Amino acid sequence: MRIRKKPWAEEELAQNDHVMKNAEALKGxxxxxFGNDNPIYVEIGCGKGGFIRKNAEAYPHxxxxxxxxNLSVVAVAARRTTEELPNLALVWDDAKKLSDFFEVxxxxxxxxxxxxxxxxxxQYKRRLTYRGYLQSYREAFGDKGEIFFKTDNRNLxxxxxxxxxxxxxxxxxxxxxxxNSDYEGNIMTEYEEKFSSQGMPIYRLEARYGMExxxxxx
Numbered sequence: 495m496r497i498r499k500k501p502w503a504e505e506e507l508a509q510n511d512h513v514m515k516n517a518e519a520l521k522g523x524x525x526x527x528f529g530n531d532n533p534i535y536v537e538i539g540c541g542k543g544g545f546i547r548k549n550a551e552a553y554p555h556x557x558x559x560x561x562x563x564n565l566s567v568v569a570v571a572a573r574r575t576t577e578e579l580p581n582l583a584l585v586w587d588d589a590k591k592l593s594d595f596f597e598v599x600x601x602x603x604x605x606x607x608x609x610x611x612x613x614x615x616x617q618y619k620r621r622l623t624y625r626g627y628l629q630s631y632r633e634a635f636g637d638k639g640e641i642f643f644k645t646d647n648r649n650l651x652x653x654x655x656x657x658x659x660x661x662x663x664x665x666x667x668x669x670x671x672x673x674n675s676d677y678e679g680n681i682m683t684e685y686e687e688k689f690s691s692q693g694m695p696i697y698r699l700e701a702r703y704g705m706e707x708x709x710x711x712x
Contacts, residue, residue, distance in 0.1 A: 503569035507586055510572040517585045522597040528557045537605040538589040538622060543571025545607055545683040550582035561585045592634050599636030606643045608685040611650040623654035628661045638704030644696060646689045651697035663701040672696040
C-alpha cells in the first residue's frame with residue numbers, strides 16, 4: 495500500500511528524541527546509549543510502532559530498537575511515542591544495513607512481523623526469511639540469537655519454515671492460527687489487529703540457534 499508523504503515527517507524525525515539521527519554512530523555503543531546492560535531486541539519494519547512501543551511498555555527491563563525505512567511511517571511511530579520510554583529507540587533506515595548499526599552480538603532477538611511476502615516466484619530472494627537473509631542475521635547475532643516471526647500469508651509462512659530448516663535453525667511455538675492457540679503473552683501489531691478482526695488466521699514461529707544449553711537449563 496502506497497503511503498502518502500506527510501509534510502511534517504522530517505521535522506518530527508529531527509525533533510523526536512526517540513529517533514536515532516545517525517544509527518551507524520551507535521554501533522557498539524547501544525548499551526551506553528540506553529544506559530544499562532539489558533538485552534536488546536530489534537524489530538525490522540516496525541511500521542507505525544504499535545508493536546515495539548507496547549513491548550517497551552510491557553518489558554522495561556528490555557531495550558527495543560525499531561527499524562523502518564519509510565519516512566512517513568516511521569514519523570507516525572515517532573509522533574505516537576511521546577510518553578517516557580527510555581528503553582525504546584527508532585531508526586529511519588534500511589534494515590539491510592543491520593551490520594552497520596550493531597556490533598556482532600550486540601542484540602539478541604529479531605522480530606519479523608508481517609513482512610512483504612513478495613508473492614511472485616522470481617522475488618523469493620527478497621523475502622526477509624530467505625536463507626540469504628537468515629545467514630546475514632546469524633552473522634549479526636554472533637554465537638546465538640533468535641527470531642520471532644508472524645505473518646498472515648500462508649505461502650510465506652510455509653516458505654519460511656523451509657528456509658529456517660534449511661539453515662539449521664531450531665523451531666518452536668509454531669502456530670497456524672495464533673489467536674485460537676494456547677500461546678500466552680502475544681502483543682499484536684496494527685496489521686495483526688486488522689487481519690484477525692476479519693477472521694484471518696495468524697501464523698507464528700520462533701527460530702533459534704546456539705541456545706541449546708540455555709533451553710536445557712530452562
